[in-house]
Amino acid sequence: MTMRTATVTRNTLETQITVSLNLDGTGHSHFDTGVPFLDHMLDQIARHGLIDIEIVAKGDLHIDAHHTVEDIGITFGQAFAKAIGDKKGIRRYGHAYVPLDEALSRVVIDLSGRPGLQYHIDFTRAAIGGFDVDLFSEFFHGFVNHSMVTLHIDNLRGVNSHHQAETVFKAFGRALRMAVEFDERMAGVTPSTKGTLTA
Numbered sequence: 001m002t003m004r005t006a007t008v009t010r011n012t013l014e015t016q017i018t019v020s021l022n023l024d025g026t027g028h029s030h031f032d033t034g035v036p037f038l039d040h041m042l043d044q045i046a047r048h049g050l051i052d053i054e055i056v057a058k059g060d061l062h063i064d065a066h067h068t069v070e071d072i073g074i075t076f077g078q079a080f081a082k083a084i085g086d087k088k089g090i091r092r093y094g095h096a097y098v099p100l101d102e103a104l105s106r107v108v109i110d111l112s113g114r115p116g117l118q119y120h121i122d123f124t125r126a127a128i129g130g131f132d133v134d135l136f137s138e139f140f141h142g143f144v145n146h147s148m149v150t151l152h153i154d155n156l157r158g159v160n161s162h163h164q165a166e167t168v169f170k171a172f173g174r175a176l177r178m179a180v181e182f183d184e185r186m187a188g189v190t191p192s193t194k195g196t197l198t199a
């Protein structure tokens with residue numbers, strides 16, 4: 001099988017980012033973003049999505065992490081769209097519930113070719129270890145708008161905000177894994193009655 005890989009570099013005056021992905025990987029990851037809590041969350045995507053992910057980012061962290069987190073979402077989305085290709089033979093839909101102690105999240109994804117985000121997380125704290133939780137929404141908006149997927153994220157319950165975030169990213173990884181997997185009964189077939197998921 002040919003591995004579905006992509007590397008995208010995106011440079012702006014605010015950030016310089018390179019993302020490399022292998023959707024058919026084993027969860028190997030390397031992150032150098034300067035934002036440790038984001039690295040911890042990206043690691044969940046790799047591990048639970050069985051996606052190899054390498055991200056090197058240099059951003060204007062002297063201002064704050066906003067541009068870096070948003071632009072990593074955008075570049076990750078661009079790399080995902082490039083790696084997934086024509087979507088023939090894949091499952092297309094993916095979903096997962098993931099608990100962590102008292103927290104529970106559900107993520108549902110459709111590799112629809114249309115960007116859409118439903119984002120429902122009521123974080124119990126404004127920051128986790130200095131990381132502004134508002135930025136998760138920026139990350140997922142960036143991802144969705146450039147990967148052209150429909151994504152429903154619900155944190156169903158949770159008290160500890162680290163747990164809330166971690167269950168969301170683990171469920172996102174699990175849902176991605178399911179959606180990108182090949183369904184042998186769909187071999188060579190685009191999983192849409194419209195005949196395309198890219199237009």
Ligand SMILES: [Mn+2]
Nearest residue numbers: 040162163166
């Ligand atoms: Mn953790």
